[in-house]
Amino acid sequence: MGYRSVALSYDPCVAEQELIMKAAIWCAPYKVKVENVPDPKILNRRDAIVRLTSTCICGSDLHLVDGFIPFMKPGDILGHEPMGIVEEVGPDVDKNKLKVGDRVIVPFPIACGECFFCRRQLYSCCDNTNPKAYLAEQAFGETLAGVFGYSHLTGGYAGGQAEFLRVPLADMNCQKMPGDLHDHQIVFLSDIYPTGYMAAWHCNIQRDDTVAIWGCGPVGQFTIRCAMMLGAGKVVAIDNGRTAGYRLKMAADAGAITIDNRSEDVYERLMDLSGGIGPDICIDAVGMESHGHSAMETIYDKVKTNLMLESDRPAALRQAIECCRPGGTLSIPGVYGGLSDKIPMGALMNKGLTIKTGQTHVHRFVPELLDFVRQGKIDPSFVVTHRIPLSQAPYGYEIFREKRDGCVKVVLDPAA
């Protein structure tokens, strides 16, 4: 309990909440603050409280912070890539599966393990864990799993960019980790490593396949490495060489062929690299805040999103559809939140593309991916460029969004 600090100023409203912790909260679009909030408490009987040792900023946090996903409330705690030590467990937590002192990572979707979807290992579709199911029902037609720190559309759960995190259905959602691996080698099992893996795994990669990946952010980096682990013949990484040249270099270091979409014609290069047939597998690891490939397209999407006639900017997705070879597979790990315009449905349909997408079913992949780390097939810590104290979270968001200081992945240290 040594980490807990005592409130400096007495406030009658929080009289019972004298223990306070630091947390990164969302206040307004582009505005993140670090504030003192009450410590989390056990609210349901299968909850656990985890004292976090590492917690990360995810690319999808930027969509929230930038106001692209509505349903954020000022004061919501951000973050969904945490790991730490179990500090307290509720009375109904299965003691054989989880106990105080266990080192755990916490997958970003909250799964129940009992519903139709969980029994089919579609954990991110769990329909029991979102307390605000009616919001998701209105937006998507059916609810999805609750997610930590990911707006009220996914339940409004307090997020993991804090000193402590309450985990519901803890024996299901805390994944035990061995003690001999460094935090940076396992923390990404909570989101981006399984996300990159699922994006590639979805595509049933063959040895003679050319895989093209749009976006060299953290998820793109993992997708590149996982596509290679799964035996792809050729991996091509696409990003903007002016703003993200260092990310293209990181992709090249992993063995990918890189395309700078600012100075090269992506379609021509991909055709050339695939012997004129087009890439067999196209993966959009960019998502809804994509920057257009031509000035016209960028302006079109900016105007429409600002007028609220369109909520997403799907430039990478459009290009992926156009480039993919007939009968190929399109995998979309990038996050989209609402409506997208000018999707080339003609190309999609006539070329007979297969689409694979979804929020990651993290729980399903954790044991397998942990084994890969233990076997030395991959060392996920390659992606970390910054480890900064939690109190500097706003700075972390800024360098990550602006791609400053060679930033690929920011890990926050709640104890610093």
Added chain:
Amino acid sequence: MTVIDQTSSQTATETRPGGGQPMAPPAQWQRPGREQEINVGQRERAVSVAAGSIVALLGLSRRSIPGALIASLGGAMIYRGATGRCPAYESLGVDTAHGEGGGRLQGRTERGIHIATAFTINRPPEELYGFWRNFENLPRIMTHLDSVKTLEGGRSHWVARMESMGGKRMEWDAEITRDEPNKLISWRSLPGADVENVGQVRFQPGLGDRGTEVHVEMDYMPPAGRLGHWIASLSGDNPKRVIREDLRNFKRLMEIGEILTIIGQPHGTCTGQGKPYTESRWKPLFT
């Protein structure tokens, strides 16, 4: 199949295995011919005048063109309340005035609200029926219910609270009209109910290993007429949503043993000192 219409329903159900036919609203609630001009019920007229006054004042206080439009809308609501004539109802063929005061559903011609919704729950029908049949369990899953007490002779006493009406307390007695173990329960409210309602829950084995399909159908009379229903819908007390959420709570409780909450978790205020998260169900639209 009409739930109320018990005598004629039995044979009909037997010819339809599982009773899969959607439930039609009771025939007695249908509108008779349109002979008179007054087509708004008494209680709804009162609500209309009150709500119209508020809307008109809101509009006038804006001192702008949209404000004037809002004020005229309020004026129209006051007019329909004061005169009992609603051109919109007339054009839609709705009549909430006639037959009021009969007390029983059977004696009324006002149209009720019909709700039908379904969930598949990964548990055997016996378990689900067992939980539901003990009505005293229902406040655990139904957010608007304060308590249910089982009385003698298949009767029960229900107490509910509507947040959108300032936490107004509503009570009624109900009786079971049909009870087929592990398959079906039908009920209806007894005379003198604050909210008259009839309803039915069916437990039907799902395909393969998909557990049990739970189908709930209800007809009820909104206490403040259709306008009151509309206002309740705006405020988040939309009955269809409420029933769906309650049924989802049923699924959560049966499948995982608890209903997850976020009330009481840490939350920031953006002023420097956070506090535990709270949430009121009553969220006015214009704030």
